[in-house]
Amino acid sequence: MDTKNVISEFDLEQFLPFRLNRAAEFIALRFAAAYKAEYGLTRPEWRTLAALGSSGRMTATEVGVHSTMHKTKVSRAVFALEERRWLKRTQDDGDRRVEHLELTAAGTKAYQELTRLARDYSAELEGLLGMDGLQALSSGLTAVETAMSKRRR
Amino acid sequence: MDTKNVISEFDLEQFLPFRLNRAAEFIALRFAAAYKAEYGLTRPEWRTLAALGSSGRMTATEVGVHSTMHKTKVSRAVFALEERRWLKRTQDDGDRRVEHLELTAAGTKAYQELTRLARDYSAELEGLLGMDGLQALSSGLTAVETAMSKRRR
DNA sequence: AATAGACAGTTACATTTGTAACCATACCTG
DNA sequence: CAGGTATGGTTACAAATGTAACTGTCTATT
Numbered sequence: 546m547d548t549k550n551v552i553s554e555f556d557l558e559q560f561l562p563f564r565l566n567r568a569a570e571f572i573a574l575r576f577a578a579a580y581k582a583e584y585g586l587t588r589p590e591w592r593t594l595a596a597l598g599s600s601g602r603m604t605a606t607e608v609g610v611h612s613t614m615h616k617t618k619v620s621r622a623v624f625a626l627e628e629r630r631w632l633k634r635t636q637d638d639g640d641r642r643v644e645h646l647e648l649t650a651a652g653t654k655a656y657q658e659l660t661r662l663a664r665d666y667s668a669e670l671e672g673l674l675g676m677d678g679l680q681a682l683s684s685g686l687t688a689v690e691t692a693m694s695k696r697r698r
Numbered sequence: 699m700d701t702k703n704v705i706s707e708f709d710l711e712q713f714l715p716f717r718l719n720r721a722a723e724f725i726a727l728r729f730a731a732a733y734k735a736e737y738g739l740t741r742p743e744w745r746t747l748a749a750l751g752s753s754g755r756m757t758a759t760e761v762g763v764h765s766t767m768h769k770t771k772v773s774r775a776v777f778a779l780e781e782r783r784w785l786k787r788t789q790d791d792g793d794r795r796v797e798h799l800e801l802t803a804a805g806t807k808a809y810q811e812l813t814r815l816a817r818d819y820s821a822e823l824e825g826l827l828g829m830d831g832l833q834a835l836s837s838g839l840t841a842v843e844t845a846m847s848k849r850r851r
Numbered sequence: 852a853a854t855a856g857a858c859a860g861t862t863a864c865a866t867t868t869g870t871a872a873c874c875a876t877a878c879c880t881g
Numbered sequence: 882c883a884g885g886t887a888t889g890g891t892t893a894c895a896a897a898t899g900t901a902a903c904t905g906t907c908t909a910t911t
Binding site (some may be wrong): 555556557560561562563564565566567568569570571573576577579592595596598599603611612613632660663664665667670673675676677678680681682683684685686687688689691692693696 | 708709710713714715716717718719720721722723724725726729730739745748749751752764765766807813816817821824826827830831832833834835836837838840841842843844845848849850
């Protein structure tokens with residue numbers, strides 16, 4: 546009997562934060578590889594694009610809230626997308642601190658192609674995890690999301 | 699009816715990679731805050747400590763496999779832990795490329811305190827997610843892990 | 852035993868990220 | 882309307898990370 550390790554009975558392999566992290570890396574990385582390779586986008590850029598694509602016109606702060614990114618990340622992503630001409634800013638009339646962000650035609654096109662990729666990947670995931678696994682994961686994540694919205698960071 | 703956004707029907711909010719990532723960040727960050735604040739550990743360091751603490755003597759490569767970290771991360775973490783005198787290396791007799799890593803008494807002590815924190819946090823998570831949520835999440839993660847072991851990265 | 856490849860671990864460099872300080876503007880309160 | 886404080890967004894700097902090249906050692910093949 547292994548007396549040495551019996552004492553602590555802790556297994557990283559079963560520790561939820563670790564498992565969650567590892568899974569997220571695996572799942573996200575496979576998708577990231579696609580938009581990185583084909584479009585040279587970073588994750589913050591993709592998220593910003595997705596946020597604007599699905600919700601239309603938003604401010605940088607709103608993008609940050611919607612996609613849970615720090616404002617510096619958003620700021621940098623906006624610059625990058627602007628440089629690509631996928632996004633344009635317009636000043637708010639009332640409040641001159643605020644700028645509204647919107648996808649250009651090119652940006653919208655890219656967004657649509659990328660959402661197609663995203664949907665393909667979702668389908669692939671269903672195959673990979675099985676309907677049950679997917680279902681379980683999704684409701685587990687819902688539980689986390691509920692907890693998150695209570696304990697606001 | 700909103701004609702503008704009906705076209706694409708994609709919602710970041712429902713996209714699994716996004717949800718997983720966000721959940722992982724939330725869950726992991728809360729724990730990371732503890733070991734970072736109290737011990738000044740980085741995540742690679744904590745993982746290395748955990749790997750060595752639970753499995754005893756290992757090589758750097760083994761630590762990497764066990765905790766899914768790139769060897770450079772492991773290398774740097776090992777340096778940091780060594781500097782703290784929480785870990786010592788010994789050369790392998792047969793193969794001089796290999797070094798065996800082991801926690802010192804101080805390292806073991808730290809490991810035990812940290813696993814106590816980890817267990818506390820696990821308990822807290824159960825409260826936060828509820829038994830059902832935790833169960834669902836865990837089995838969803840198992841599905842991901844199974845998929846990972848098939849599609850080796 | 853000589854050469855080529857594989858492997859353990861480190862290092863160097865570029866990129867990404869987090870933190871905090873920073874502008875500019877807006878709001879609120881006396 | 883003067884002061885302080887909050888807010889939107891950017892920037893500067895430090896720390897963390899990924900990639901690739903590198904060193905040293907081992908193994909296999911000839």
